[in-house]
Amino acid sequence: MQPETASSLTDTLRHYWGYDAFRPGQEAVVRSIAAGRDACVVMPTGGGKSLCYQLPAVLDAGRTTVVISPLIALMQDQVAQLEQMGIPAAFVNSSMAGAERNQILKRATAGEFRLLYFSPERVALGDTPEWLKRIPVSFFAIDEAHCISEWGHEFRPEYRQLSRLRELFPDRPIAAFTASATQRVRHDIIEQLRLRDPHKHIASFRRPNLHYIVHESNSRTQEEMLLRAVRRISEGNVIVYAPTIARVGETVDVLEENGIAAIGYHGQMEGKARRENQEKWMSDEVRVLVGTLAFGLGINKAAVRSVVHLSLPKSVEQYYQEAGRAGRDGLPADCILLWQKKDRGLHAYFIGQIGDPVERERSWQRYHEVERFVQSMDCRQHHVCKHFGEQPKWERCGTCDICAGTPHWLEVEDTRYRGRRAKASHMMRERRAAGEKSTGGATLSVPDAQLREYLREWRRNTARDLGVAAFVVLHDAALDALCAAKPTTLQALRAVSGFGDKKVERYGQEILDALHRFHKGQRAHNDWHATASQPRQDTLQLLGEGRTFEEIAQIRGRKVSSVVDMVVKLMEDGELKFEAKWFSAERYAQIASAIQQFGKERLKPVKDGLPEEITYGEIRLVAAHLRIQQNQNSGTGRSEFAPRCSPS
Numbered sequence: 070m071q072p073e074t075a076s077s078l079t080d081t082l083r084h085y086w087g088y089d090a091f092r093p094g095q096e097a098v099v100r101s102i103a104a105g106r107d108a109c110v111v112m113p114t115g116g117g118k119s120l121c122y123q124l125p126a127v128l129d130a131g132r133t134t135v136v137i138s139p140l141i142a143l144m145q146d147q148v149a150q151l152e153q154m155g156i157p158a159a160f161v162n163s164s165m166a167g168a169e170r171n172q173i174l175k176r177a178t179a180g181e182f183r184l185l186y187f188s189p190e191r192v193a194l195g196d197t198p199e200w201l202k203r204i205p206v207s208f209f210a211i212d213e214a215h216c217i218s219e220w221g222h223e224f225r226p227e228y229r230q231l232s233r234l235r236e237l238f239p240d241r242p243i244a245a246f247t248a249s250a251t252q253r254v255r256h257d258i259i260e261q262l263r264l265r266d267p268h269k270h271i272a273s274f275r276r277p278n279l280h281y282i283v284h285e286s287n288s289r290t291q292e293e294m295l296l297r298a299v300r301r302i303s304e305g306n307v308i309v310y311a312p313t314i315a316r317v318g319e320t321v322d323v324l325e326e327n328g329i330a331a332i333g334y335h336g337q338m339e340g341k342a343r344r345e346n347q348e349k350w351m352s353d354e355v356r357v358l359v360g361t362l363a364f365g366l367g368i369n370k371a372a373v374r375s376v377v378h379l380s381l382p383k384s385v386e387q388y389y390q391e392a393g394r395a396g397r398d399g400l401p402a403d404c405i406l407l408w409q410k411k412d413r414g415l416h417a418y419f420i421g422q423i424g425d426p427v428e429r430e431r432s433w434q435r436y437h438e439v440e441r442f443v444q445s446m447d448c449r450q451h452h453v454c455k456h457f458g459e460q461p462k463w464e465r466c467g468t469c470d471i472c473a474g475t476p477h478w479l480e481v482e483d484t485r486y487r488g489r490r491a492k493a494s495h496m497m498r499e500r501r502a503a504g505e506k507s508t509g510g511a512t513l514s515v516p517d518a519q520l521r522e523y524l525r526e527w528r529r530n531t532a533r534d535l536g537v538a539a540f541v542v543l544h545d546a547a548l549d550a551l552c553a554a555k556p557t558t559l560q561a562l563r564a565v566s567g568f569g570d571k572k573v574e575r576y577g578q579e580i581l582d583a584l585h586r587f588h589k590g591q592r593a594h595n596d597w598h599a600t601a602s603q604p605r606q607d608t609l610q611l612l613g614e615g616r617t618f619e620e621i622a623q624i625r626g627r628k629v630s631s632v633v634d635m636v637v638k639l640m641e642d643g644e645l646k647f648e649a650k651w652f653s654a655e656r657y658a659q660i661a662s663a664i665q666q667f668g669k670e671r672l673k674p675v676k677d678g679l680p681e682e683i684t685y686g687e688i689r690l691v692a693a694h695l696r697i698q699q700n701q702n703s704g705t706g707r708s709e710f711a712p713r714c715s716p717s
Contacts (some may be wrong), residue, residue, distance in 0.1 A: 083125075085127060085155065085156060087566060098244075099124050105208075108136060108270070109269050110244065112246070112248060126207060135206055140188075145160065151184060154571050160185070189231060204237060209698075214245035214258050218258060219256055234276060243263075250457075252457070264321075271379045274389070274456075275459075278393060281406075281450065282476065283470055284470070304372070305356070306353070308360065310364075315631050317360060324629070329601055330355050330598070331355065336363040349599065352532065376405070378405070414513075442456070523591070523592060524543075525589050526593040608639065618632045661691055669696060
């Protein structure tokens, strides 16, 4: 490739992406890759990494850029976006039939694709290098490159195989991209991939629009804090990260019980269900998504106004990456970490499952770094920057909880300690009040808000008709630019940021027609946004139909343990009576006897004293029933275990 002139780069940027200017750092990276140089690029989530390798690929007509990407869904989305922009692209993964793969290979050999996506596992397969040698490769782009480092927070052994690329294709440039790599990991990436005098672009790790808020909670206060955090977001989307699959379902239920529509996302869901839930969230049908760390990689959603973590993350890098999915549009956003002391036990359990003692020790090191982060009295932004090897010349961001104080709305009183806490000083109250900001997003006039809603509905319906994700049709940022510009001609639409030539050709007239209909008085329907379900009523109804806990879990998309927890709540709230059919009399008596021996407060000793096949769920149910009986019988002089230790 030859170095490109400034006009040819901006012309290409405008033609395909619809942007008039590069983001900071992008142009220098594009130029270096277009000139045939290796690169190591660290940009924050939402910084525009993809464009840095996609644009040079477009410039090199007749050759193909090979992109290594870790997720099939991410590959599919990027290929769909590129095709919408008129850029020939394809992906190869293990789910494809042999005939389909062979057809792609045939076209790739002829140089028909500008970009071809592979998983790292696929590149490691024995026949793939021979495959690639038949393709006119331009350069290799390694996405999520921190996965190649054992010191990285998401080390994946299959990424180590990518070191072979330098041997197999010694004359082809390699460009590595990541959003979250410490100085040590960056050095490891360069060493493992054997990059030669790479162009290095390390963006600042400071995200000025993000408000980091770290707050200790407990099982009694965290739920109320979460509800407050979600309710204060009037515009835009929310991501809630839960530590386990069971907590995902429980958290969705808590939100929906309180009138907030929410959906879940985790690795054990069927692929189709995961995809559907992600798309409901992406298209604004449901504004709140609760997920495990399986959610988020490659998510291109600009208007995320809040990211809430319900436990300590595994590493500072992981937290930075996940929290960084907020505020990609540059507007203020909250990053709220609600940790509990018991989180350490969960981390100890997961770290204990790691077989390699060296990796286990690294995991503990990463966890201790997280503990230092949450307990530090330094500015959160400053702490993050220093963690990644940046040396900020500033000391305070002015907006995090350390600089501005904990927001007043997060002060939830634990009734166990009512009266014991000292009142905050008047000065601190004033400081906190001054530090609070609304993160509801940009305030729109009523007509503009109605127009955005109308265009969101158009985008959602168009995406469904085409069978693609909503953001593939139109990014949030482009949709907002459209609301501001209100073009009346195709020429005016071409001037709107985010509308490349192919996008205008494909959707231009439809968009103008939609704007015209809105001008004539048509408005969005109100029924396409999901409403909160009623988890309690749904569970009661299914129990009334005679469904087992396992069947209810299947129907409601929950873990059995989550269903049991819901049943316990219903019993304790007096909405459901204990059913004898849930247990045999012998099994109930066995569990009740163990509870009498070890107590109801801690379940593990009870579990250890019972046969292995008896579950925690069964113990919780019996303990709840005994607790209810004790309350009912208090004052009667009757023992809590006699004579009602059987379920009858």
